[in-house]
Amino acid sequence: MTNGGKTTLTNSLLRALPNCCVIHQDDFFKPQDQIAVGEDGFKQWDVLESLDMEAMLDTVQAWLSSPQKFARAHGVSVQPEASDTHILLLEGFLLYSYKPLVDLYSRRYFLTVPYEECKWRRSTRNYTVPDPPGLFDGHVWPMYQKYRQEMEANGVEVVYLDGMKSREELFREVLEDIQNSLLNRSQESAPSPARPARPQGPGRGCGHRTARPAASQPDSM
Numbered sequence: 001m002t003n004g005g006k007t008t009l010t011n012s013l014l015r016a017l018p019n020c021c022v023i024h025q026d027d028f029f030k031p032q033d034q035i036a037v038g039e040d041g042f043k044q045w046d047v048l049e050s051l052d053m054e055a056m057l058d059t060v061q062a063w064l065s066s067p068q069k070f071a072r073a074h075g076v077s078v079q080p081e082a083s084d085t086h087i088l089l090l091e092g093f094l095l096y097s098y099k100p101l102v103d104l105y106s107r108r109y110f111l112t113v114p115y116e117e118c119k120w121r122r123s124t125r126n127y128t129v130p131d132p133p134g135l136f137d138g139h140v141w142p143m144y145q146k147y148r149q150e151m152e153a154n155g156v157e158v159v160y161l162d163g164m165k166s167r168e169e170l171f172r173e174v175l176e177d178i179q180n181s182l183l184n185r186s187q188e189s190a191p192s193p194a195r196p197a198r199p200q201g202p203g204r205g206c207g208h209r210t211a212r213p214a215a216s217q218p219d220s221m
């Protein structure tokens, strides 16, 4: 949700994860003159139609087709020791309402804060287009409720995060979850133990798993 702490968390993850790129949904707002004005008199910024989601999807697909090239083009230097692991973070307030993207994520997180906190945090923000008086209660909050209800009704599974926790706690929680998810993926892509066992040399099969295993497929979330 707006002001849940998405950008703050994303920036911390970006610094901590190897070969990690980010796409911000806010970068895909349509120009102001293309934003509809509702019956309520407010410009309808908080609806999916105000975002160029096709362009955002194209950007995700550019990453999927070559994470290495995408990383280089965005100034992310690929770490040789983790060169098989690539992670794409998508950060935004309407990520789970656009069908073509919904099934592409490997993990979906949803940061929430109570109404009063959200309204307060929002009042401290300076958007490129400042909120007119009454926008939060008249448009932002009702649209948040509408899209969230639709998402839940459509059975989109998300990991809810309590945005009232400290920045550090949220960062640790999500970082750990992503690292576990990478570990599980590397185990899934490892040779099946059901196959006939090959003779093992000294030390094989008893090594410690590293926190950041190489994944054979790019990971997005």
Ligand SMILES: Nc1ncnc2c1ncn2[C@@H]1O[C@H](COP(=O)(O)OP(=O)(O)O)[C@@H](O)[C@H]1O
Residues within 6 Å of the ligand: 001, 002, 003, 004, 005, 006, 007, 008, 009, 121, 124, 163, 164, 165, 166, 167, 168, 170
């Ligand atoms: N865990 C947190 N606890 C308290 N304040 C936070 C936390 N995370 C972010 N904030 C503050 O809330 C405001 C919105 O954060 P931001 O990350 O920009 O949210 P979003 O990207 O979801 O709109 C900022 O003032 C930020 O410093």
Ligand SMILES: O=C(O)c1ccc[n+]([C@@H]2O[C@H](COP(=O)([O-])O)[C@@H](O)[C@H]2O)c1
Residues within 6 Å of the ligand: 001, 002, 003, 006, 026, 029, 045, 046, 092, 093, 127, 128, 129, 140
């Ligand atoms: O970034 C912009 O150009 C912009 C212009 C007008 C409005 N916004 C607001 O940006 C909000 C989403 O961003 P965020 O960081 O609060 O999740 C959304 O609630 C919009 O009302 C953003």
